Amino acid sequence: MAVLVTGGAGFLGHHLVKLLLDEGKEVIVFDNLWTGSAKNVRYFEKHPSFTFKHCDIRERLPDVGHIEQIYHLACPASPDRFEESPVEILETCFQGTKNIFDLGVKRGARVLIASTSETYGDPLTSPQSEQYRGNVNCFGPRSCYDEGKRIAESLAYAYHHKHGLQVRIARIFNAYGPQMQLHDGRAVPNFIASAMEGQSIVVYGDGNATRCFQYASDCVEGLHRLMNSDHDSPVNIGSDVEMPIGLIADMVARVVAEKMGQANCVDVTFLPQREDDPTQRQPDIGLAKRVLGWAPKVELEEGLDRTVDWFLAEKGMASGSRRAVGGAITPVRL
Numbered sequence: 001m002a003v004l005v006t007g008g009a010g011f012l013g014h015h016l017v018k019l020l021l022d023e024g025k026e027v028i029v030f031d032n033l034w035t036g037s038a039k040n041v042r043y044f045e046k047h048p049s050f051t052f053k054h055c056d057i058r059e060r061l062p063d064v065g066h067i068e069q070i071y072h073l074a075c076p077a078s079p080d081r082f083e084e085s086p087v088e089i090l091e092t093c094f095q096g097t098k099n100i101f102d103l104g105v106k107r108g109a110r111v112l113i114a115s116t117s118e119t120y121g122d123p124l125t126s127p128q129s130e131q132y133r134g135n136v137n138c139f140g141p142r143s144c145y146d147e148g149k150r151i152a153e154s155l156a157y158a159y160h161h162k163h164g165l166q167v168r169i170a171r172i173f174n175a176y177g178p179q180m181q182l183h184d185g186r187a188v189p190n191f192i193a194s195a196m197e198g199q200s201i202v203v204y205g206d207g208n209a210t211r212c213f214q215y216a217s218d219c220v221e222g223l224h225r226l227m228n229s230d231h232d233s234p235v236n237i238g239s240d241v242e243m244p245i246g247l248i249a250d251m252v253a254r255v256v257a258e259k260m261g262q263a264n265c266v267d268v269t270f271l272p273q274r275e276d277d278p279t280q281r282q283p284d285i286g287l288a289k290r291v292l293g294w295a296p297k298v299e300l301e302e303g304l305d306r307t308v309d310w311f312l313a314e315k316g317m318a319s320g321s322r323r324a325v326g327g328a329i330t331p332v333r334l
Helices: 011-022 038-042 079-084 086-107 143-163 187-196 216-227 245-259 286-292 300-314
Strands: 002-006 026-031 050-054 069-072 110-116 167-172 201-204 235-237 268-271
Touching: 002 011, 002 086, 011 026, 011 038, 011 216, 069 086, 069 216, 079 086, 079 143, 086 110, 086 143, 110 143, 110 216, 143 167, 167 216, 187 201, 187 245, 187 300, 201 245, 216 235, 216 286, 235 286, 245 268, 245 300
Parallel strands: 002 026, 002 069, 026 050, 069 110, 110 167, 167 235, 201 268
Antiparallel strands: none
16 A cells, blocks of 8 residues: 655654555655754655655645555644744745645545644534534634644545545644654653753743643554544544643653753743743544544653654763753743
C-alpha cells in the first residue's frame, strides 16, 4: 500500500511515517519545511520505501502514482505562528486542504485530516464531546487556526457528499514528544527549553487553566486506527487526564532538574492570560474507545521523562551539566 503524509517532516508526521514504514507501507511525504525539520526527513532517507517531495500544498502538487491513503497533517500548530503568519495558515487550511482532497478524488484515496481540539474554542462545557459545536472567536488572534481547521472539516463534509470522497477527521488534543523543535512555541517544549537553560518557566495566566497532554506514539496510533476504521465523522484523539498547566510546568522543572543533576528546580513565572486562551480543555474519548478500541497508554510522567531524555541527548547535555542550549526562550502560548 502506498500512503501519502503531508506535513511528514513535523514531529507527529515523523512518528506516523515510522509507524507506516514499520508496517511495510510505501510512504511519500509532502512538506515545505516551514515548521517541519529536515532532520526528521533525513532519518528515513535511506529507507527503500520512503520518498520525500519538498513542496507547498497551497500550490500545484507534485505528481504521485497510485496511493490508497492520505494523512493530511500539514499546518503550523504553534501559537507563535498564529501571530506571525495568519493568512498563510488560513491558506494552508483551505487551499492546501482543497488540493489534497482533489488529489484524493483523482486517485480514489481515503483522506484523514488532522483537525484539532481548537475547533471547540474556549469551551463552555467539559469534557468536550464530538457533538459540542464550540465557543470560537472568529475575529481574534487564534482565529486563523481555529476557524481554519473548522473550514477544513467543512471541506471534508462537502467533498464526501459531492464527490464520495472517503474522509476521516481526527480532532487532536495537545500532543508532545521527541522530534519536536525545542523552541516550538507550544507548552511542553518551551517548558523543557527554559528548564534546560536554567531560566524561569513562563506560563500565561494563573496556572489553573487545564490541558490534557498525549504522547506522540499514542496519538499516531489513534490516527492510524481511525484511518483504517469505517467511521467517517469527527473523533477526538487525546488524553482525558486533565491537569492544571501550572502543575505540568512544575513537573517539567522537576524532571529536568533530576536528569541534569541539579539540586533545585527552576521557578515558574506567571504572566497575564492571553486573549482567547482556553481556560479548560478535556476530551470525551468515549467514541474513540468504542469505534477504534483506542485509548492513550503513556502516562504524562513517563512521556515527559522520555521527551526530556530526547531533548538532552539532542543537545549533548550530560547529567550534571548546565550548558546553554542557545537562543532566547519565548513565553509559552497555550
